[in-house]
Amino acid sequence: MFNNIGRFRDLSSWRKAFKAQWKQCRRTRISVPLNPKYRPDPYKWVCTCPYFVKSRFLLCKHLVQAVHPVDPVFFLEVQRNRTIPFWSHPSLIPLLPPTGPTLDSDAKGDDGVGSDDDGDGLVDTGNSVELNPGRETFHERLTAYIQTMRDFCDGLEYQRKFQDSRFLNTLERQGAGFFRLAENCLSREHRTNSTRSAAPTTWEQSTANVMFYRSRPVPSDRDT
Ligand SMILES: [Zn+2]
Known part of the structure; x- marks a missing residue:
């Protein structure tokens, strides 16, 4: 050291x-x-x-x-x-x-x-x-x-x-699986919080691996 x-x-x-x-x-x-x-x-x-x-x-x-x-x-x-x-x-x-x-x-x-x-x-x-x-x-x-x-x-x-x-x-x-998970979580979150796009369905295949990821609230609702 x-x-x-x-x-x-x-x-x-x-x-x-x-x-x-x-x-x-x-x-x-x-x-x-x-x-x-x-x-x-x-x-x-x-x-x-x-x-x-x-x-x-x-x-x-x-x-x-x-x-x-x-x-x-x-x-x-x-x-x-x-x-x-x-x-x-x-x-x-x-x-x-x-x-x-x-x-x-x-x-x-x-x-x-x-x-x-x-x-x-x-x-x-x-x-x-x-x-x-x-x-x-x-x-x-x-x-x-x-x-x-x-x-x-x-x-x-x-x-x-x-x-x-x-x-x-x-x-x-090497990072493909991780990046896929990250993108799926963030995209699901984006769609959950977006008033314009369709809400994600629970069993959609592309987002099945994000079922335990809780979407963050939209920024105005978040604790500061
Ligand atoms: Zn502290």
Whole structure:
């Protein structure tokens, strides 16, 4: 890990962008009470807030503010991982011990509203993650795929300047199944949300592989 330390004397461009996003997350106020649906886990470096999965670097204010302030060397050395925890470095030290109360259960005490619970009062208890490991595994697996795709998209952009059609052919051949699925999901979603085109039928052959993909609401209906 320290073999190439000379290369990192200046921050590479992704590290600069990472640092900027980190600082912004550090500065951004976390509204109190914390939305009880958000479960930041700085040990696994995952959070269930929407900002986290959309973030190029898998950062959010909940996670960045759940660890002690980092040394400047952190930004030179931090390692990106393919699986949880997505970031690792000795100076990444959570504020709270792993067995102690998590941030979300902390904030839950101030909450007392639970307006979006379904009434049983059990949905958002601090223990629900432990009681329901399948759900967390789903979240972690999905996050790992999203991260791989985002990272790969950046890598694909880099290929542009080389114009090597051998790579493009490989991408098309090896990625065909994946791209077909993506196009089917997005096309079904587009048609579901479009007032002009016919609604997709359930058993249409071209879209049978998207039956478990939930279409996103049209932008004006989405949560912001
Ligand atoms: Zn978060």
